[in-house]
Amino acid sequence: MELSPKTWFMPVGASSIAGEVDWLFYFITWMSVAFFVIVTACTVYFLFKYKRKPGEKPGLTIPLHHNTVLEIVWTVIPTILVFFIFIWGFRSFMGLFVIPAGAEEVRVQAAQWSWTFRHNVGGSGNESKSNNLHVPAGRPIKLHLSSSDVLHSLFIPDFRVKMDLVPNRTTSLWFTALEEGEYDLYCTEYCGEKHSRMLARVYVMPEEEYKQWVWDNAKVATGKEIYDTKCSACHSLEAGNSEMAPTWHNLYGRTETLSDGTTIEVLDDYIWESIRYPHLKIVDGFEARARMAPFPKQSLSDEEVENIIGFMKGLSDYKADEASEDPKP
Amino acid sequence: MNKLPEKHFINSSRGIKSWLLTMDHKRIAILYMIMVMSAFYVAGIFALIVRLELAKPGALFFKDTVIEKQVDKSGAQKGSGAAGSTVAADEAGTGPEPAGAEGAGGDETGVAVPAAAEQTAPDNQYKPIDPGMSGDDKARMAKSQVFYNKMFTLHGVIMVFLFIIPSVPAILGNFLLPLMIGARDVAFPRLNLASWYLYLIGAAFSVFAILHGTVDTGWTFYAPYSTQTGGNATVIMITMGVFILGFSSIFTGLNFAVTIHKMRAPGIGWFDMPLFVWGIYATALVQILATPVIGITMVLLVLERWLGIGIFDPALGGDPVLFQHFFWFYSHPAVYIMILPGFAIINELVTVHSRRHIFGYKAIAFSSVAIAMLGFMVWGHHMFVSGQSEFSSMVFSFITVFIGIPSGIKIFNWVATLYKGSIAWTTPMLYAASFLILFTIGGLTGVHLGALGTNVHLHDTYFVVAHFHYVMVGGTVIAFLGGLHHWWPKIFGRMYNELWAKIACGLVFFGFNMTFFTQFYLGSQGMPRRYHDYSGMLKTNLFESLHGFSSWGAMVLGLGLLIIAIYLIHAAFKGEPAGDNPWGGLSLEWATTSPPPTENFLVDPEYTHGPYDYDRVLPEDMSSETAGLRKV
Numbered sequence: 034m035e036l037s038p039k040t041w042f043m044p045v046g047a048s049s050i051a052g053e054v055d056w057l058f059y060f061i062t063w064m065s066v067a068f069f070v071i072v073t074a075c076t077v078y079f080l081f082k083y084k085r086k087p088g089e090k091p092g093l094t095i096p097l098h099h100n101t102v103l104e105i106v107w108t109v110i111p112t113i114l115v116f117f118i119f120i121w122g123f124r125s126f127m128g129l130f131v132i133p134a135g136a137e138e139v140r141v142q143a144a145q146w147s148w149t150f151r152h153n154v155g156g157s158g159n160e161s162k163s164n165n166l167h168v169p170a171g172r173p174i175k176l177h178l179s180s181s182d183v184l185h186s187l188f189i190p191d192f193r194v195k196m197d198l199v200p201n202r203t204t205s206l207w208f209t210a211l212e213e214g215e216y217d218l219y220c221t222e223y224c225g226e227k228h229s230r231m232l233a234r235v236y237v238m239p240e241e242e243y244k245q246w247v248w249d250n251a252k253v254a255t256g257k258e259i260y261d262t263k264c265s266a267c268h269s270l271e272a273g274n275s276e277m278a279p280t281w282h283n284l285y286g287r288t289e290t291l292s293d294g295t296t297i298e299v300l301d302d303y304i305w306e307s308i309r310y311p312h313l314k315i316v317d318g319f320e321a322r323a324r325m326a327p328f329p330k331q332s333l334s335d336e337e338v339e340n341i342i343g344f345m346k347g348l349s350d351y352k353a354d355e356a357s358e359d360p361k362p
Numbered sequence: 363m364n365k366l367p368e369k370h371f372i373n374s375s376r377g378i379k380s381w382l383l384t385m386d387h388k389r390i391a392i393l394y395m396i397m398v399m400s401a402f403y404v405a406g407i408f409a410l411i412v413r414l415e416l417a418k419p420g421a422l423f424f425k426d427t428v429i430e431k432q433v434d435k436s437g438a439q440k441g442s443g444a445a446g447s448t449v450a451a452d453e454a455g456t457g458p459e460p461a462g463a464e465g466a467g468g469d470e471t472g473v474a475v476p477a478a479a480e481q482t483a484p485d486n487q488y489k490p491i492d493p494g495m496s497g498d499d500k501a502r503m504a505k506s507q508v509f510y511n512k513m514f515t516l517h518g519v520i521m522v523f524l525f526i527i528p529s530v531p532a533i534l535g536n537f538l539l540p541l542m543i544g545a546r547d548v549a550f551p552r553l554n555l556a557s558w559y560l561y562l563i564g565a566a567f568s569v570f571a572i573l574h575g576t577v578d579t580g581w582t583f584y585a586p587y588s589t590q591t592g593g594n595a596t597v598i599m600i601t602m603g604v605f606i607l608g609f610s611s612i613f614t615g616l617n618f619a620v621t622i623h624k625m626r627a628p629g630i631g632w633f634d635m636p637l638f639v640w641g642i643y644a645t646a647l648v649q650i651l652a653t654p655v656i657g658i659t660m661v662l663l664v665l666e667r668w669l670g671i672g673i674f675d676p677a678l679g680g681d682p683v684l685f686q687h688f689f690w691f692y693s694h695p696a697v698y699i700m701i702l703p704g705f706a707i708i709n710e711l712v713t714v715h716s717r718r719h720i721f722g723y724k725a726i727a728f729s730s731v732a733i734a735m736l737g738f739m740v741w742g743h744h745m746f747v748s749g750q751s752e753f754s755s756m757v758f759s760f761i762t763v764f765i766g767i768p769s770g771i772k773i774f775n776w777v778a779t780l781y782k783g784s785i786a787w788t789t790p791m792l793y794a795a796s797f798l799i800l801f802t803i804g805g806l807t808g809v810h811l812g813a814l815g816t817n818v819h820l821h822d823t824y825f826v827v828a829h830f831h832y833v834m835v836g837g838t839v840i841a842f843l844g845g846l847h848h849w850w851p852k853i854f855g856r857m858y859n860e861l862w863a864k865i866a867c868g869l870v871f872f873g874f875n876m877t878f879f880t881q882f883y884l885g886s887q888g889m890p891r892r893y894h895d896y897s898g899m900l901k902t903n904l905f906e907s908l909h910g911f912s913s914w915g916a917m918v919l920g921l922g923l924l925i926i927a928i929y930l931i932h933a934a935f936k937g938e939p940a941g942d943n944p945w946g947g948l949s950l951e952w953a954t955t956s957p958p959p960t961e962n963f964l965v966d967p968e969y970t971h972g973p974y975d976y977d978r979v980l981p982e983d984m985s986s987e988t989a990g991l992r993k994v
Contacts, residue, residue, distance in 0.1 A: 042882075044888055054816060054818070054819055061806075064809075068770075068802065073798075073802070076799065077795075079785065085784045085787075093976065093978060094976050094977055096719065096977035098723065108767065118809060118813050119763045119813065119814075123759065126818065130752050183682075184682055190887065190888025194819075195818050201677075202676070202749060215900065217899050221823065225511070226504060226578070227507060228894070229507070229895045232899065
């Protein structure tokens with residue numbers, strides 16, 4: 034991997050292709066500086082050297098209409114240079130678009146005005162969703178891009194990558210992040226009112242940490258999905274119970290009074306029981322309401338129950354067993 | 363002491379009707395000048411509003427408390443994320459303002475305590491939209507965003523379609539083209555007047571759209587956003603405006619092409635014309651061939667919005683990338699409609715004010731035509747990251763890098779023209795020198811953008827904004843201002859104050875570089891264009907200092923342009939009479955009175971010498987009585 038040349042005009046080059054792009058950028062820049070100096074120096078020199086003195090009456094000037102050799106020189110040299118630049122630019126462009134085999138795939142969905150990044154959770158069929166991009170360092174990542182409304186464009190300046198997201202079409206790009214850290218990700222195709230707020234972060238982390246993150250994040254995400262499809266009809270997420278059932282707001286860790294007068298702390302065990310056998314212990318005040326149907330293993334897997342519990346934890350201020358929670362990156 | 367001629371085109375007839383129904387190309391040029399320059403200054407004010415908004419991160423307009431909260435130098439980005447972290451599940455939410463934001467609504471101190479929260483907040487909770495904002499602040503922020511989007515759209519639309527496309531051809535071209543080829547008028551004087559009225563109607567449509575509602579599509583009108591945003595009436599109005607303005611442009615181009623082919627005075631061959639005419643000719647060809655495409659595209663856009671015919675909107679089975687192809691198939695050649703007339707002017711400035719024969723006449727003439735032709739084959743370089751095929755991108759990049767060659771040749775020729783001249787440090791000459799410096803920067807940075815690998819990084823950042831402005835302002839506008847200063851004494855017969863003119867020229871030069879050179883750096887650092895706000899980024903502090911400097915530059919530039927307007931208008935009415943040939947030019951427009959008579963020349967002009975024959979003819983021998991060299 035080429036390292037980025039010493040940076041002064043470009044930002045940090047934190048991806049494997051940044052090096053080549055930067056070399057090309059600086060090559061063109063220095064070439065431009067050279068041409069600029071020649072043109073400016075000649076112009077300024079002639080302006081002073083051949084300045085008409087005040088009061089001077091100019092006569093006829095030299096009959097120099099053209100100079101074939103000079104004209105060929107200043108046509109051919111730039112032509113060769115730009116041809117070379119074209120080849121070089123094309124090479125680095127192909128590097129941007131030929132995606133290496135075995136790249137980790139992240140699906141990106143853009144919408145006015147947010148990003149959603151979806152990762153597969155190894156083998157489980159679950160997804161890990163986030164509004165920011167998390168990637169492991171040192172491994173090729175392929176972004177599979179699509180938009181659900183208008184045009185957007187994904188741009189990570191420090192990685193030198195950019196690609197439009199087009200509705201009803203998929204595009205892709207790839208990169209290998211070299212250094213762990215935090216990077217900005219922008220939308221660079223004007224998409225309306227909050228275009229300038231369509232920002233996200235790229236978190237580059239060690240491989241192990243990344244795997245852990247995908248796993249942890251998936252639990253939370255799918256817990257919410259299960260809630261949305263199976264629980265939200267009766268259980269609310271706002272403070273205060275609904276008529277139908279206790280709210281999940283601050284439920285985890287709360288001490289509830291049951292219909293037989295005893296109390297119970299709502300922790301993993303009670304939640305497990307209430308999902309599998311809801312009729313066993315009913316919170317006081319809800320015994321006359323419509324009974325919750327039991328969810329056997331066939332309709333809600335053990336893993337999914339864990340996801341729900343994870344989701345509930347996120348809704349709660351309860352922090353007693355915080356130490357046992359999975360470390361977040 | 364110089365005197366104005368007794369009768370000239372300005373005083374030959376009086377009354378508002380004599381102006382509004384005139385067929386005189388010189389009067390039409392002045393009608394155009396009034397409208398086009400008004401558009402320029404109005405759009406300039408919009409640009410200043412845009413720069414003001416960007417001077418600091420956060421919202422400036424309608425801001426009240428917003429700005430202080432957004433500008434948190436120690437990394438508001440982290441803090442804003444932390445505030446929303448209580449509801450972990452929102453992480454996967456699809457809306458930009460998840461429930462967490464509502465929950466924190468009304469919490470005025472939401473961002474004030476980021477430091478503590480930073481420790482515990484999982485970093486994946488980063489949220490760019492400040493959830494600590496109250497509902498009121500959010501409403502103000504939204505208002506400010508919409509206002510900004512409207513401002514940059516209007517700046518772009520008005521500058522491009524109402525100012526820069528008609529500027530040189532419709533004002534200076536109209537005035538000078540017949541004079542330079544020794545004609546009495548353009549080929550179709552009625553068509554010429556009609557083009558001005560079309561311009562008025564197109565401008566009226568645009569003004570209506572501005573007053574009526576929100577046009578926030580950017581000057582590029584990219585679908586499908588442009589088929590969804592705002593009210594139907596507004597976007598349809600402004601696209602119809604562009605459509606009508608396109609026809610105005612076609613009429614002008616057609617008129618000029620025919621005039622150059624058929625109306626040259628006896629003895630003037632193709633290579634005896636001033637190069638200004640060649641530049642205008644190349645422009646006219648592009649206007650005729652390319653402008654219909656934007657017309658068709660705008661009609662398709664209106665059909666889609668109005669009747670729901672799916673052409674660009676994928677929801678209706680259309681293709682948004684097709685819009686980009688259509689749009690740039692016109693708009694890339696259109697940038698040559700904008701810059702070729704600038705080139706055309708520079709030919710005259712560098713020769714007249716250095717009294718030198720142009721270096722490489724044919725090379726310059728043919729490079730104009732080469733640019734006009736090649737310009738049709740490079741539109742895809744606006745779309746390297748649009749999802750078009752990599753093969754197309756390769757072809758477009760290949761042609762693009764070569765289009766720099768003819769422009770480079772011109773630059774070298776102009777510099778060589780100065781060699782061993784007798785260079786007068788007049789205001790037009792200073793503009794020509796500014797042009798050589800600024801356009802060189804603009805052209806060379808085009809290579810960064812034409813090469814594929816670097817384009818991907820720079821596309822849609824401020825680097826493009828800077829490049830575009832170096833070419834369009836540093837190139838065309840500087841040349842146009844130079845041209846106005848060069849021909850002002852010819853048009854009005856009166857001279858402006860040279861001292862003020864030089865001060866203003868310096869302000870424009872330095873203000874422009876302050877504004878836009880900064881933006882090259884902003885862009886390569888990754889700052890995206892069309893951003894209302896840049897708070898909450900990792901580089902907010904860097905961007906703030908650069909944007910701030912750029913905004914100061916814009917004020918200097920604005921001041922320079924204001925001074926120009928004041929002394930030029932003053933000079934048109936009250937300036938000292940300038941004489942027929944104040945600079946000592948050899949082309950035919952200097953062989954008539956200033957201002958010229960309605961019929962352009964007192965007698966039929968005669969071709970006695972080439973426009974650049976400073977090596978064998980003295981301009982002092984030019985005479986308006988003979989419409990050519992004084993008889994010896």
